[in-house]
Amino acid sequence: MTMALSSNFLAERTPVPEALEAVVMRFAGDSGDGIQLTGSQFTLSTALSGNDLATFPDFPAEIRAPQGTTFGVSAFQINFGSTSIDTAGDAPDVLMAMNPAALKVNLPALRIGGLIIADIGAFDERNLEKAGYAASPLEDPSLAPYQVLALDISRLTLEAVKPFGLSNRDALRCKAMWALGLALWMFDRDRKPLIDSLQAKFGAKSDKLVQANIAALNAGHAYGETVELGKPLKQMRIAPAEMAPGLYRTVTGGETLALGLVAGSNLAGLPMFLGSYPITPASPILHHLARLKEYDVTTFQAEDEIAAICSAIGASYAGQLGVTSSSGPGIALKGEALGLAIMSELPLVVVNCQRGGPSTGLPTKTEQSDLYQAVYGRNGDAPLVVIAARSPSDCFEVAIEAVRLAVQFMTPVLLLTDGYIANAAEPWRIPDMADYPAFPVSFFDEPATDGRINPYQRDPDTFKRIWIKPGTPALTHRIGGIEKGFMTGDISYDPANHQKMTDTRKAKIDGIARFIPAQTVSLGESQGALAIVGWGSTFGPIQQAVRRARARGKDVSHIHVRHLWPLPRNLGALLRNYQQVLVPEMNTGQLKTVLRDQYLIDAKPLNKVSGQPFMIAEIEAAIERALG
Amino acid sequence: MNAIVKFSPADFASNQEVRWCPGCGDYSILKAVQKTLAQIGSRPENTVFVSGIGCSSRFPYYVETYGYHTIHGRAPAIATGVKLANPELDVWIVTGDGDGLSIGGNHMLHLLRRNLDCQVLLLNNEIYGLTKGQYSPTSRVGTRSPSTPFGSVDRPINPCSFALGAGARFIARSYDVAQAKTPDLLARAHAHRGTSFVEIYQNCIVYNDGAFEKFTSKKTAPEALLWLEQGKPMLFANGTKGLRLNRDSLVLEVVPVAQQDAQAAGVLIHDETNKTVAQLLLDMEFGAFPLALGVIYCEPVVAFENAVAEQNRAASAGKKRDLNALLRKGDTWSVEGETGGENGASATLQ
Numbered sequence: 020m021t022m023a024l025s026s027n028f029l030a031e032r033t034p035v036p037e038a039l040e041a042v043v044m045r046f047a048g049d050s051g052d053g054i055q056l057t058g059s060q061f062t063l064s065t066a067l068s069g070n071d072l073a074t075f076p077d078f079p080a081e082i083r084a085p086q087g088t089t090f091g092v093s094a095f096q097i098n099f100g101s102t103s104i105d106t107a108g109d110a111p112d113v114l115m116a117m118n119p120a121a122l123k124v125n126l127p128a129l130r131i132g133g134l135i136i137a138d139i140g141a142f143d144e145r146n147l148e149k150a151g152y153a154a155s156p157l158e159d160p161s162l163a164p165y166q167v168l169a170l171d172i173s174r175l176t177l178e179a180v181k182p183f184g185l186s187n188r189d190a191l192r193c194k195a196m197w198a199l200g201l202a203l204w205m206f207d208r209d210r211k212p213l214i215d216s217l218q219a220k221f222g223a224k225s226d227k228l229v230q231a232n233i234a235a236l237n238a239g240h241a242y243g244e245t246v247e248l249g250k251p252l253k254q255m256r257i258a259p260a261e262m263a264p265g266l267y268r269t270v271t272g273g274e275t276l277a278l279g280l281v282a283g284s285n286l287a288g289l290p291m292f293l294g295s296y297p298i299t300p301a302s303p304i305l306h307h308l309a310r311l312k313e314y315d316v317t318t319f320q321a322e323d324e325i326a327a328i329c330s331a332i333g334a335s336y337a338g339q340l341g342v343t344s345s346s347g348p349g350i351a352l353k354g355e356a357l358g359l360a361i362m363s364e365l366p367l368v369v370v371n372c373q374r375g376g377p378s379t380g381l382p383t384k385t386e387q388s389d390l391y392q393a394v395y396g397r398n399g400d401a402p403l404v405v406i407a408a409r410s411p412s413d414c415f416e417v418a419i420e421a422v423r424l425a426v427q428f429m430t431p432v433l434l435l436t437d438g439y440i441a442n443a444a445e446p447w448r449i450p451d452m453a454d455y456p457a458f459p460v461s462f463f464d465e466p467a468t469d470g471r472i473n474p475y476q477r478d479p480d481t482f483k484r485i486w487i488k489p490g491t492p493a494l495t496h497r498i499g500g501i502e503k504g505f506m507t508g509d510i511s512y513d514p515a516n517h518q519k520m521t522d523t524r525k526a527k528i529d530g531i532a533r534f535i536p537a538q539t540v541s542l543g544e545s546q547g548a549l550a551i552v553g554w555g556s557t558f559g560p561i562q563q564a565v566r567r568a569r570a571r572g573k574d575v576s577h578i579h580v581r582h583l584w585p586l587p588r589n590l591g592a593l594l595r596n597y598q599q600v601l602v603p604e605m606n607t608g609q610l611k612t613v614l615r616d617q618y619l620i621d622a623k624p625l626n627k628v629s630g631q632p633f634m635i636a637e638i639e640a641a642i643e644r645a646l647g
Numbered sequence: 648m649n650a651i652v653k654f655s656p657a658d659f660a661s662n663q664e665v666r667w668c669p670g671c672g673d674y675s676i677l678k679a680v681q682k683t684l685a686q687i688g689s690r691p692e693n694t695v696f697v698s699g700i701g702c703s704s705r706f707p708y709y710v711e712t713y714g715y716h717t718i719h720g721r722a723p724a725i726a727t728g729v730k731l732a733n734p735e736l737d738v739w740i741v742t743g744d745g746d747g748l749s750i751g752g753n754h755m756l757h758l759l760r761r762n763l764d765c766q767v768l769l770l771n772n773e774i775y776g777l778t779k780g781q782y783s784p785t786s787r788v789g790t791r792s793p794s795t796p797f798g799s800v801d802r803p804i805n806p807c808s809f810a811l812g813a814g815a816r817f818i819a820r821s822y823d824v825a826q827a828k829t830p831d832l833l834a835r836a837h838a839h840r841g842t843s844f845v846e847i848y849q850n851c852i853v854y855n856d857g858a859f860e861k862f863t864s865k866k867t868a869p870e871a872l873l874w875l876e877q878g879k880p881m882l883f884a885n886g887t888k889g890l891r892l893n894r895d896s897l898v899l900e901v902v903p904v905a906q907q908d909a910q911a912a913g914v915l916i917h918d919e920t921n922k923t924v925a926q927l928l929l930d931m932e933f934g935a936f937p938l939a940l941g942v943i944y945c946e947p948v949v950a951f952e953n954a955v956a957e958q959n960r961a962a963s964a965g966k967k968r969d970l971n972a973l974l975r976k977g978d979t980w981s982v983e984g985e986t987g988g989e990n991g992a993s994a995t996l997q
Contacts, residue, residue: 266981312963338733452970495711
């Protein structure tokens with residue numbers, strides 16, 4: 020619907036702001052141009068004007084790639100509208116290109132008929148050559164399918180910031196703010212909240228620089244307002260979206276995950292310990308938690324991934340909630356320690372913010388190809404709990420759920436998120452902590468009656484073992500990674516005992532299925548011709564694609580799986596109610612394989628591993644193919 | 648307050664059957680540790696032994712305290728989490744030359760530089776025992792083993808020298824059967840606030856028997872060992888020899904000492920806080936020089952967990968703990984009742 024209604028907005032050239040349902044805008048420039056900051060400021064403005072939105076920051080792994088090159092292009096896409104927005108949008112309607120490389124890289128994504136706003140000041144011979152253009156595309160027919168507005172943003176910015184006496188280099192770096200100002204005018208936005216936000220954020224750094232940026236922003240806005248451009252530039256107006264009443268803010272997955280972990284440890288009544296090692300794209304979790312010490316959070320930047328998880332296990336052993344966060348390569352390094360946490364039966368939350376793999380892969384690009392690693396990727400029979408977040412907002416709920424399962428069942432929990440969720444922003448209806456039931460932890464401190472301390476005594480129903488904190492009198496005992504006697508925890512090489520312990524560890528995790536919500540259908544019926552089954556960040560495009568297909572009368576439903584191991588008890592029966600099951604994944608078919616294995620159903624894959632999220636159209640097309 | 652119960656060395660023996668080879672040097676070290684724990688008045692419930700993998704890492708099972716036998720090389724990382732989570736616990740790490748300096752070398756480096764308050768007992772037998780006798784990072788050049796049938800060719804690491812380079816603030820050395828000396832040394836290590844690195848030479852009776860015979864046998868010990876004592880001259884060979892600093896070339900040299908007159912012979916007085924001399928003592932080549940034992944270096948600085956706790960405290964000071972307020976931080980807006988529609992002016996900035 021989004022695309023259908025917005026597709027012709029530029030063709031109609033009306034003098035008053037045109038009312039539109041949704042727009043997809045992409046800012047693109049050099050990685051040092053401040054594109055991500057511009058994008059996040061525009062996002063804030065969009066949120067404040069009441070639109071629903073989703074963003075997709077797409078940036079290179081290099082911090083400052085050589086200027087003007089195609090591999091140094093940084094982009095920020097935002098989809099906003101007056102209807103429910105679930106993805107960052109398939110194809111931009113507007114592309115703001117700050118140099119030739121940005122145009123070259125992003126043009127293929129632009130909708131035919133879309134608007135290009137290009138900084139002609141950056142289209143000099145050198146930059147054209149670096150981008151691989153023989154001649155300026157702004158002056159030849161290659162851009163004929165689009166609308167082009169070439170402005171000398173560089174020169175206009177230099178003029179606007181002249182009074183501040185900045186170096187040419189610093190002055191030019193204000194041009195993203197000029198572009199932001201123009202974008203604010205285009206969508207009839209109030210500048211004040213952004214100016215306040217910029218001052219609050221950077222006021223301390225260098226007054227002159229902040230003032231120059233604000234002047235550039237104002238100049239960009241004034242340009243739109245006063246210059247009679249004729250076409251194609253004009254103002255557009257997007258009405259606020261219909262959203263549930265409440266208090267909102269925009270959040271990225273990194274923030275909500277950190278907040279959810281704090282909330283979870285608070286509900287458990289435990290101080291939190293995060294052991295972590297910097298890795299893209301998981302580092303924001305460490306950054307956010309490092310600032311929350313007043314919430315009984317200790318953060319420890321360890322010497323490596325192994326020390327990060329081991330310190331977290333040590334903290335759990337000592338009675339805190341141990342947490343570690345990383346991405347796929349780091350999780351691989353943590354594998355042996357995960358086995359220790361499973362053997363020791365201690366609570367632990369392990370966050371995997373997935374990225375493109377294998378090996379170093381695509382550090383800044385998104386993928387969901389670590390499901391096998393999460394479910395199966397350890398030596399020995401080593402079961403643990405796996406859950407996944409579907410969006411930035413959802414990270415909060417999933418983080419609390421991870422903490423709950425970890426402490427209620429004395430087990431490591433792997434929480435899967437991904438680079439898209441970590442960096443993307445969306446409006447979040449802020450919850451009230453009073454609505455969350457607490458799950459306080461109790462440590463075992465009863466003196467042994469027969470002189471025998473049994474640290475592996477278990478709840479007969481859930482098989483959860485007791486948690487004894489060192490420091491507790493008269494309960495000194497030893498545990499470790501060697502197989503342990505069923506009750507005593509003493510070293511045991513007894514064959515029957517190993518069978519029993521292996522069975523018990525499996526039964527404990529399998530049994531958690533009784534304590535997680537039953538699988539529901541996100542959209543559609545609980546039976547029919549086709550079920551689209553997804554997990555993680557594919558939620559948005561699947562939801563929109565199914566919504567559109569259903570509007571066209573297609574018999575298709577969306578099932579989103581949050582609890583990936585153990586799977587919900589009713590999932591197998593539910594899936595058997597559909598004639599076809601299609602599993603879109605940003606991997607080569609990992610959940611598809613798990614579902615086939617668990618339920619002997621003919622689940623079919625739909626795979627994409629380009630480092631980019633699914634487009635709605637790609638899933639719609641697959642639905643069409645499946646239903647003929 | 649609870650009545651103070653005094654524990655004896657026997658109280659620190661667990662009910663687990665000790666599974667080291669008969670005659671292993673680890674038995675003597677276990678005995679010395681149990682004796683030390685009684686001597687310093689340790690509380691079993693407040694004491695945690697953490698270990699990695701290897702013969703020495705079985706240690707925690709045999710001490711009646713809390714114990715965590717973890718994975719290969721990672722004991723320092725686990726111990727860091729334990730101590731940061733509960734600084735009241737008295738943490739002991741038991742490791743070996745392979746566990747602590749090969750697979751876990753990186754963690755050892757960072758434990759030492761951070762200066763977490765704990766004791767590290769590195770039981771050095773210069774061999775991999777539990778995996779049946781391969782050479783280790785402390786094995787001397789030419790060590791024949793199943794993995795080096797023609798002799799090892801790589802140069803060994805000196806554990807105490809590594810510790811000094813990593814920034815350790817307490818370094819001591821002893822050997823397994825030095826029962827008269829080791830408990831006092833361990834008590835000193837325990838009293839030191841920060842990471843106390845104690846290397847203990849340990850004879851592996853099966854795979855490397857006699858590796859330390861040259862200086863541990865009753866016959867050779869007096870000539871070969873220099874037991875350092877704070878403020879005392881560096882004498883050995885029953886006081887007939889001493890160490891002097893050649894002030895021109897800045898190297899140590901062995902000098903004869905006549906009639907116990909160390910001063911006349913210019914013998915150095917041991918100053919535990921002198922890092923330069925500590926390095927010289929650790930670099931002495933055995934044979935031409937004696938082997939320095941005892942507390943080689945001790946110069947306390949703030950312990951890591953104290954620095955962390957202090958920063959946590961300072962950063963929390965004056966801040967209210969209100970989760971709902973935290974969730975509502977930053978730019979927020981409220982949506983009231985029915986929204987959307989034509990005018991759509993219902994979103995307001997808070």
